[in-house]
Amino acid sequence: MDVAIIDYYANHGTSFLHKAKALWKVVFTALVIASIILTNEFYMLLGIYITLVTIAVWTRLPVSRIITIAAYPAIFALIFAFAMWNGSWLKAGVIILKALTAALTMVLLIVTTPYPDVFNVLRPFLPRVIAEGLFVTYRSVFILLELTDELIKSLKVRGGLTRRKYIRNIRNFSSGIGLLLVKGFDYSEKFYGMMNVRGYSGRITTQGTKTSINRNDVLAIALGLLIFAITISTVIEKRFLEFGVYILACSAIALVISSIYQQFQN
Amino acid sequence: MEELVKVSNLKFKYTDGTELVFDGQEFIVNKGERVVILGPNGSGKSTLLSLLLGLLTSSEGYINVLGVNPAKDYEKIRERIGVLLQNVDLQIIAPKVSEDISFSPRNYGYKQEDIDELVDDILIKLEIEHLRDKVPHYMSGGEKAKVGMAGALVTKPELLILDEPFEHIDPTCRMELINLLNSVNKENGTAILLSTHDMNTVPLIADTVYLIAEGGKIVGKGTPKEIFSEIDKLSQCHVEPPILGSLFSELKKQGIDLDVSLTVEEAACAIASEIVSLKDKLGTA
Amino acid sequence: MEELVKVSNLKFKYTDGTELVFDGQEFIVNKGERVVILGPNGSGKSTLLSLLLGLLTSSEGYINVLGVNPAKDYEKIRERIGVLLQNVDLQIIAPKVSEDISFSPRNYGYKQEDIDELVDDILIKLEIEHLRDKVPHYMSGGEKAKVGMAGALVTKPELLILDEPFEHIDPTCRMELINLLNSVNKENGTAILLSTHDMNTVPLIADTVYLIAEGGKIVGKGTPKEIFSEIDKLSQCHVEPPILGSLFSELKKQGIDLDVSLTVEEAACAIASEIVSLKDKLGTA
């Protein structure tokens, strides 16, 4: 989970998904997540996963990086799958794919949408402390990342992190975390004080101006609805699952074409 | 003259026991005045500014900012004050430059059109329109300082409070900021209160200088020239006079008594005219 | 002369694509030499120092520090290098001053008696014995700088690398640090490599100055006097000459051509002797 890289992608991308409004991307995400929860079909999940990878290609961000970022929960899913092991590879595959697909959905949202925009959408549903907490946390993360970077440099040049001296290293590292905590606290306190000095009354970002829905928004919603519709139809009517192979094939073809096109563009 | 800020015999104690007492004389900022606070590390400059901003609450003494006690009623006056803190990073709040600059007016409930206009104005004024859509943590120190400044100036405050605004900033950028502050001061009559360690910029930006000694005591007040000619007081406060000040006092020691000038141009003029007049005399002699 | 540091045509690329190329000429620090790096914000000073400390790995070019490639073998030479990074706050790691100063020798596996002796020595040398049992968190900026310096000097390194050590520090304290560095340099023959924005201190601390332009290019090398007389190169790098440099070039413009001197005493002497000699002539004429 490389927060800095993700944030950089979200803020520097140029794709249609970057340009779509946060609200509609959240709707897209919700639709896809709902689909993932509803279906238990390996081929369906694989189809969704491949579709998401295709969309990742469209974001014009480093796809392998995004997939790696989203692969993290697979490790936990693996543990669960292992615990549930009963000889069925397909079942283990379903568990892992569910985790992978859900994670990729979230990561797609977060690499194309600056985090504060996402939480601005959620804001109306959250109590004020949590909304403020989310925000101060976001800023604190970047303050801390910078401090951490410097701290690790200091530890290295002062011999605090030496190969093969594990106990010493853990000890020094813990001191470092303590230092981060104490320094970070001073910083957040100042930051929060400054918010109030600058007149904070609950509006950190601009309220989404009620502009009309644009092309990018429509595309995002359409994609979400498409995935949801296909999934729900297979859940309601099992016979549609016979088309599973075609769905899979379609998504695979889309992925190949998109990749080639993207390659061509570069 | 209207007093925007007045502090006398103010006391403050940090939780670890460090006590600061701002006494000795009153500390006053008048309407439209440019005031600089000088003092060594740890003398309490930042603490004093935090007290003025209602971020800390004094235990004793008199403090008045724009007619109210900031510890209680800062909210009433905050629209009239612009602030730039020592660590700019901690004051850029919103995730995008334009949103950050509009932070204060938005929270004060200005109308959207007015906000847009104010933001445009200030971006143009500071020549940072190209930064409009940037994300703060991807900007350089100098850029951040300018954005912070824009956020402080956007509501056209009567009083600008700046804590070491020139740190981290390379000399070229520093001159730009100084010129900017001076023009804001002249055009809008904004009073400026800032703290700094950089003696050499003081003559360029100060009408009045306050000298603070360790522990917070206010030991001197005057124009830059007055303050910088009291060498003993300065050294008592561990404050070194600016280089040109030292140069002139060194010259005086060597028997050459020129008018103290604190900017390069003035100083060069003073020295040159002395030499030229001597040469002239030599020529005529 | 023995070369402690040698860098040529070094390239480094940050993950976000920012590329720095330290070419133009070789960058060398000799044994016992005091080298200052000057350059505008973002020119790559800190990056270069990080490369020397093995904190970053260059993609191309030659780099050698004390006979090894720091990216690979920094552990072999770390005992011989003392470091003070830009943000002292995060370099003082332990919760007590004496513990922090003994941090490096402890990690290098020194014996406890030796450590105690080294710590005592350095505390005395820097005149900060009174800080021994303090908690660094509550110390003033100047005190922290000194403690950081003590931590860097405690193992008596051959090479001292300092990234903007004078930021945040008041002028008196700055002078103390400069004197300290100079005395360490003289007594132990420690080479000093530092970066700074503060032009006015450069003449006091530098044997050699390297000038870095945006992007990392090394555009100048010379003694302070040499570097500061190349006004056009300086302005190309957004580096302002120190005040006395500007004064002399201003005087030159007005037809008075004196030898450039960059310390107050020398400058005063130069000007005074000019005036006095004129007066003498006038007297004899």
Next chain:
Amino acid sequence: MSHLHIPDGVLPGWLVMAGWILTALILAFSIYRTRSTELKRKVPLIGIISALMIVCMTIPIVPIAYHINLSVIAGIILGPAVAFISIFIVNLIIAMFGHGGITVVGLNTVVVGAEAFIGFYLFQLFLTIMGRDSIMWSSGLAAVIALIISTSILVGVVYLSRIDPETVIGIEGGHPTEVATETNIPSQLTKGINIKSFAKTILILLGIGWLLEGIITAFVIKYVSRVRPDLILPQRA
């Protein structure tokens, strides 16, 4: 990885919902309780502790999934109520970053929140028993025990997921037979999680994590108590 992030799609819907409801209730209670003690002043602390937890997750100590969690530190410094808010924030954010499931933020918050809760009270208990000088032992032990208990809760949650045979693990839909014929999964194999092997797996995997987290917690709390004791001890007020 001293604690397990439940991923999406593993647990049945009713359990996931229960997690959300429980979290919502505890959050409401926490906010209600802390309102009196100046919640506003706590926001910077919440921010920094949450951020620290997130940042520590980005520093892998041992490659791959091993990272520390700091939930007990959060509990000790923030107190259980505020720590719960902070942990909710962390889980929400890391879920957005694809790090744990988004649907199971509720359950994950309950599990990690329990660590903070138990850690806080055990720490206070040990401190009173062993005295103020035992701050390292108290915090370290509190951390280890809290982690063991929270992991047991997790195992319990997973065990619960087997209770309703209709929704076995949510792996197959409502029509097991049809699914089975479609995808050729022999239906007798879909019995859900083997709780014993699950418990064994995570106990082995997490044991080292607990120890590491215990040691780090001890050192960090010791450090903070020496530099900013006010952040730790007057908390009970």
